[in-house]
Amino acid sequence: MQKMADKDIKGLIIITTLIFLIAPAFIVVYIFIYNQRKKRHLEEKELLKSTFQKELLKTQIEVQEQTLNNISREIHDNITQVLSFVKLNLGMIDEADAGTRDKIAESRELVAQTINDLRNMSKSMSFEHIARIGLVKTLEIEVSRINNSGLITAGLLITGEPFTLGGERELVLFRIFQEAFNNTLKHSGANHLKINLQYSEQLFNLTLEDDGGGFSPEHLDMAGGSGLKNMESRAALIGAKTVISSSQGKGCCIRVTLNPFGQQLYIDGIPADRYS
Amino acid sequence: MLNYLKPEIIIEVICFIIASLCLLKANPRIWQYQIAYLCVVCTVELTGVYLKRHHQGNQWIYNILLLFEILFICLMFRYLFSRYIRGRAIIICGLTILIILYIYELSVHGFLIYNNITYTIMSVVYILYALFYYYLLLKDESYIDLKFSCEFWWVTGILFFYFGSTAANLFHGRLSGIKITSKHFLPYYIFIVLNYLIYGCWSYSFICKKWLTKTSRA
Numbered sequence: 084m085q086k087m088a089d090k091d092i093k094g095l096i097i098i099t100t101l102i103f104l105i106a107p108a109f110i111v112v113y114i115f116i117y118n119q120r121k122k123r124h125l126e127e128k129e130l131l132k133s134t135f136q137k138e139l140l141k142t143q144i145e146v147q148e149q150t151l152n153n154i155s156r157e158i159h160d161n162i163t164q165v166l167s168f169v170k171l172n173l174g175m176i177d178e179a180d181a182g183t184r185d186k187i188a189e190s191r192e193l194v195a196q197t198i199n200d201l202r203n204m205s206k207s208m209s210f211e212h213i214a215r216i217g218l219v220k221t222l223e224i225e226v227s228r229i230n231n232s233g234l235i236t237a238g239l240l241i242t243g244e245p246f247t248l249g250g251e252r253e254l255v256l257f258r259i260f261q262e263a264f265n266n267t268l269k270h271s272g273a274n275h276l277k278i279n280l281q282y283s284e285q286l287f288n289l290t291l292e293d294d295g296g297g298f299s300p301e302h303l304d305m306a307g308g309s310g311l312k313n314m315e316s317r318a319a320l321i322g323a324k325t326v327i328s329s330s331q332g333k334g335c336c337i338r339v340t341l342n343p344f345g346q347q348l349y350i351d352g353i354p355a356d357r358y359s
Numbered sequence: 360m361l362n363y364l365k366p367e368i369i370i371e372v373i374c375f376i377i378a379s380l381c382l383l384k385a386n387p388r389i390w391q392y393q394i395a396y397l398c399v400v401c402t403v404e405l406t407g408v409y410l411k412r413h414h415q416g417n418q419w420i421y422n423i424l425l426l427f428e429i430l431f432i433c434l435m436f437r438y439l440f441s442r443y444i445r446g447r448a449i450i451i452c453g454l455t456i457l458i459i460l461y462i463y464e465l466s467v468h469g470f471l472i473y474n475n476i477t478y479t480i481m482s483v484v485y486i487l488y489a490l491f492y493y494y495l496l497l498k499d500e501s502y503i504d505l506k507f508s509c510e511f512w513w514v515t516g517i518l519f520f521y522f523g524s525t526a527a528n529l530f531h532g533r534l535s536g537i538k539i540t541s542k543h544f545l546p547y548y549i550f551i552v553l554n555y556l557i558y559g560c561w562s563y564s565f566i567c568k569k570w571l572t573k574t575s576r577a
Contacts, residue, residue, distance in 0.1 A: 093537065096530045100549065103526030107518045114493050115505055122502050 214250035243282030271295025509568035516560030
């Protein structure tokens with residue numbers, strides 16, 4: 084009887100020891116499973132955060148486009164009309180001496196020039212106009228306007244057979260061009276600006292190259308919140324990549340690369356409707 | 360010399376070699392102390408075998424090892440906790456209990472008999488530390504790939520070894536009655552398995568420390 088009890092206790096002790104040996108394995112497995120869940124949770128959180136940021140950016144751009152469109156209409160339908168009327172009135176003044184007539188002619192010319200400038204500005208603001216005439220034509224007009232202004236010499240080079248990239252994508256590319264051009268005018272002190280549009284089946288490239296003062300790569304990192312980042316964000320919105328390269332005294336080159344047949348347009352993958 | 364190469368010593372020596380290769384320039388410095396600690400372990404084990412073969416008592420030398428074990432592992436846990444919390448108080452508390460117990464046991468039965476109670480309490484303290492480390496790891500917001508985390512595998516080795524050895528120590532009297540082979544009893548084989556687990560985990564941890572550690576912050 085005593086022997087049986089001893090045997091039972093021995094068995095119990097062996098089982099307990101085995102449990103003590105195996106228990107850590109269960110703990111470790113649990114830790115691994117929990118850690119995997121934590122990873123998934125963090126990934127989901129990151130995704131939500133990035134979705135939110137992209138949605139926010141998309142909304143900002145939509146609001147901006149809407150505002151620009153409204154201003155464009157206002158300029159076209161109201162201000163230029165009033166100025167045309169002023170020009171007409173000036174033309175109808177007959178009773179005047181030679182000096183006054185010269186002044187009136189000069190004023191008419193100035194008003195005509197203002198009307199012209201306002202119309203061009205209105206066009207470059209209008210989404211509908213850009214969508215209608217396309218990126219190439221818009222850039223050609225813009226380059227001619229830049230050259231006429233005498234601020235800087237711009238050249239447009241198109242390689243490959245141009246095709247449409249879609250209204251929204253062309254609008255975003257044009258806004259990137261405008262941002263880059265503004266930066267060149269304000270900061271670079273460049274004399275020349277080269278714009279290159281490269282069309283091929285695999286990719287589309289928009290390259291803007293100036294011969295200005297440039298900036299060091301550290302400045303590029305520090306200027307994270309400025310126009311450069313804006314360009315990158317806009318490009319990312321249409322699935323394009325932006326590479327900005329520059330060094331002190333060697334100008335700046337901005338290259339936006341896009342897969343022309345990629346469907347990515349905004350985070351939900353659905354091309355956005357018109358901004359109106 | 361070959362007579363000294365018992366299975367439990369072989370894995371310790373291998374672990375020491377891996378530590379020497381991987382941790383010589385490791386940062387922070389606590390990882391370099393690991394090499395010294397493993398050197399002490401190997402020396403004590405080989406001396407223990409030598410004394411046994413010459414029919415002399417070897418428990419006193421394991422008492423010396425116990426002191427190193429208390430100090431080094433507490434120090435390592437302090438480093439591991441410091442990544443998440445200010446764990447100084449927890450470590451000092453455990454360390455004080457163990458040192459007092461160590462001195463008390465020595466005063467009771469002298470230096471030549473092994474401090475068994477200190478060892479058992481130390482095992483419990485280290486299990487609690489290991490579980491607390493896991494808690495901190497899971498609570499932390501950053502994600503660590505555990506497959507390649509040197510700290511995680513180091514703690515896992517500790518958990519396996521001290522969890523298993525607590526049971527083996529508590530039931531030592533009964534388990535010693537179970538003869539597995541003509542020479543050895545069950546506890547001997549349990550401790551071989553535990554040795555392979557801890558030094559296996561530690562060796563992998565050192566390899567991770569040298570080549571694989573990857574941490575990503577959310």
